[in-house]
Amino acid sequence: MQDKYKINKIVKRNQFIEVTWLDKHISKFHFLWLRDNCPSAIHPTANMRIFNILSVTKNIFPKEIDISKTKLIIYWSEKNHKSNFEIKWLRDHCYSQDKKYISPYFFWDQKLKKSFNKIKINHNKVLNNDNHLHQWLKLLHEYGFAIIKNAPIKQKSAFKILNRISHHRETFFGTPFEVVSIPKPNNTAYTADALRNHTDLPYFEYAPGYQFLHCLVNDAKGGNSSVVDGFAVASYLKKNEKDAFKVLTNSYVKFKDTDYTQKATRVLHSPLITLTKDRDFNDIRFSMAAMGTVDVDSSKMKKFYEAYYLFSKLLHSKKFKIDFRLSSGDIFCFNNRRVLHGRTSFDPNSGNRHLQGYYLERDEILARLNYFNKLKV
Secondary structure (H helix, E strand, O other), rough: OOHHHHHEEEEOOOEEEEEEEEEEEEEEEHHHHHHOOOOHHHHOOOOEOOHHHHHHHOOOOEEEEEEOOOOOEEEEEEOOOOOEHHHHHHHHHOOOOOOOOOOOOOOEEEEEHHHHHHHHHHHHHHOOHHHHHHHHHHHHHHOOOOEOOHHHHHHHHHHHHHHHOOOEEEEOOOOEEEOOOOOOOOOOOHHHOOOEOOOOOOOOOOOEEEEEEEEEEEEEEEOOOOEEHHHHHHHHHHOHHHHHHHHHHHOOOOEEEEOOOOOOOEEEOOEEEEEEOOOOOEEEOOOOOOOOOOOHHHHHHHHHHHHHHHHHHHHHHOOOOOOOOOOOEEEEEEOOOOEEEEEEEEEEEOOOEEEEEEOOOOOHHHHHHHHHHHOOO
């Protein structure tokens, strides 16, 4: 393993230096990349780059290269500058090797219901212990959802535990937003009707990353919840229905919101499934209620609706959907850009059902998790 961090040979090429390591791996480090990443280019406390790449020419090159036991030293052709690179840092940041991408996600389906306790975690433990906070963040990132148990049932009391992660995301619904049946609803969530599995606010360019539904009371007849791993369904399509998957990742469909309480009309076009640079899953945007009139090209409309119908069917199938009931003091936490949620209808005359909702950016979950994992960048 130590051979990995020992240099056997260095050759200066036309645009880069070529480093051959004792483990026989060969790295190529381009001149501008090296100059841009000189340790002196980073502010010592702000940890931000202070080097201006325009302060050198694109033709800069190493005049001389020296090696010590732990450092590679470059004397540059411009401004009499010297860079001292830690050899280990260079190898750790080598971009000449194919780094196999490993997805951080655990895909799940209805079978997870048998071991539902693994995604449950106690409120006070998370509130008072960083190890349990770390465990909660891992569940949110890897499984996409978790259920906090035994939270207080006082209104707005979820702020305290959410602040263990970071600040919340504000929307025009307010924070917290009140999930109750009201006489003149501006959203179907504020009715007693059943809600099909969906992600929230798909008409926002940057839909909220995580949602937290804090159950204060749930003693009405009906109102059971459902949860679906959208990434697991997308993965199924990718493996078994390749044509449908291609259509869903390439067809831009319209989402819209014309909330009567707002002086705004929100319209966004996006695929239902989007991917990252590693071809992993990035976002699921799915809401039958918030779909606008689909306006894909006429030559593609038939295939789009076939794929959309299949995706919808799977997202509501017994194979992938888990049904459960929230109890007072539960906080249902989930990745709103991965996990879909829904509910059955309920009878508001039979009892009370009151949830308070909060949003938090996915960035904040990841950043906090990276901190606990001591990620080096």
